[in-house]
Amino acid sequence: MLEEVGYPTLEAAMTPAKEYDARIDTKKRVTLRGARYDNYHVQEYADGRIILEPRELVAPYELSAKTLATMDESMKNLKKGKASKPIDLSAFTDK
Numbered sequence: 275m276l277e278e279v280g281y282p283t284l285e286a287a288m289t290p291a292k293e294y295d296a297r298i299d300t301k302k303r304v305t306l307r308g309a310r311y312d313n314y315h316v317q318e319y320a321d322g323r324i325i326l327e328p329r330e331l332v333a334p335y336e337l338s339a340k341t342l343a344t345m346d347e348s349m350k351n352l353k354k355g356k357a358s359k360p361i362d363l364s365a366f367t368d369k
Contacts, residue, residue, distance in 0.1 A: 310328070313328070
């Protein structure tokens, strides 16, 4: 698994890519130098440690509950034989 994210060994995975000191500004913000991601999930611990993990705000390829309900209803109708005639998709093939 480490090889998949570019680390050949556990030791390499545990070695920081960069290390620096930061301070909180007057608005209680910390600046990350050269941050590779726009959004992070923050875990703050009682002993003062803070862990940041990169996050996406919206999970990709996720279907809404309404879309899933529509698909379920469509499958029920298909099983009952309630369906339209086949659609000709030949216009969309590569020429």
